[in-house]
Amino acid sequence: MTEASPNQLSEMWPGLLAEIQAANHILLASHVNPDGDALGSALAFSFVLDQLGKSHEVLFHHPAPKYLNFLPGIERITNQPSGKPADLAIVVDLEAIGRIGETIYPAIAAAKKLVIIDHHQPNERPGDIRIVSTKSPATAAILADLWLPNNIEISPEIATLLLVGILTDTGNFRYPNTTPHSMHVAADLLEAGAKLTAINEAIYLTKPLPAVKLFGKALSNLRLAADNQVAYTTLRQSDFTNSGAIEEDTEGFVNELLAIDTVRMAAILRESASGRIKISIRSQGPIDTTQVAKQFGGGGHINASGAHSDETIEVAAEKLVEAMVQCLASS
Numbered sequence: 001m002t003e004a005s006p007n008q009l010s011e012m013w014p015g016l017l018a019e020i021q022a023a024n025h026i027l028l029a030s031h032v033n034p035d036g037d038a039l040g041s042a043l044a045f046s047f048v049l050d051q052l053g054k055s056h057e058v059l060f061h062h063p064a065p066k067y068l069n070f071l072p073g074i075e076r077i078t079n080q081p082s083g084k085p086a087d088l089a090i091v092v093d094l095e096a097i098g099r100i101g102e103t104i105y106p107a108i109a110a111a112k113k114l115v116i117i118d119h120h121q122p123n124e125r126p127g128d129i130r131i132v133s134t135k136s137p138a139t140a141a142i143l144a145d146l147w148l149p150n151n152i153e154i155s156p157e158i159a160t161l162l163l164v165g166i167l168t169d170t171g172n173f174r175y176p177n178t179t180p181h182s183m184h185v186a187a188d189l190l191e192a193g194a195k196l197t198a199i200n201e202a203i204y205l206t207k208p209l210p211a212v213k214l215f216g217k218a219l220s221n222l223r224l225a226a227d228n229q230v231a232y233t234t235l236r237q238s239d240f241t242n243s244g245a246i247e248e249d250t251e252g253f254v255n256e257l258l259a260i261d262t263v264r265m266a267a268i269l270r271e272s273a274s275g276r277i278k279i280s281i282r283s284q285g286p287i288d289t290t291q292v293a294k295q296f297g298g299g300g301h302i303n304a305s306g307a308h309s310d311e312t313i314e315v316a317a318e319k320l321v322e323a324m325v326q327c328l329a330s331s
């Protein structure tokens, strides 16, 4: 099922609960470079497993980005599996097994059963049990649909974690994945004690100075195409060292490019320390960024995709803008 309605999701909880109750030890995990939805969903699940009295560990290949260190339970995440045999691995917000990350993959693969809870377009379809709803704006929203109608106690910690997932994946309800239902869910989470002010202060009012300097560089490298409907920029390793910024500081840059009035599709290419080029693409309305990402072996959602390139940043940028212009012309 890929279009499970909120009611259908809530009906899937008793089956998953039975699996959880039958398990002696459970692994929770999500994708590399975790975002607010990955961490919020996995940590919310950790608090629910506490309530159910279940032994578990929360595994992430990468540490949390700084702006998410305020999340309740963040100290629970580790990239060092205990080695204790697991009956169940519950992996949230993940569509491709390769995105689990090598430090924790062997532990996840060794678990007897794999549960996937996700809202991305299915492709690889991993998992013995799959709870997938592409209409949900966030995995956290799916978890809320599993738990709110099923008498799981939503503590202020769980409410905060789920709200972080929903807010970050909807851009604070600005993206078209926002649904009336997701706003109802957010209201329920606020009633359950989610700390909205703390979330907004931690995520939006703590920008590091090097990140702002790097954004200045991104703006000065800005290029436009297709009558200013396509915007893109490049950041080299030297831009990172000169500003003192790090990879995660580029979070949100591409959305700022999309905010230019004429722009309908935007991208950022950044050179990682290994020389590999990371590409992020965003679009407005029906313009499908996955059509562009696929040409570079990547993927994602209609309005937000990512990919990699092993070419130089100039060559990758040239190919990318060509693909973006073509995509725009065909939508």
Ligand SMILES: [Mn+2]
Pocket: 037, 038, 093, 119, 137, 138, 139, 169
């Ligand atoms: Mn997500």
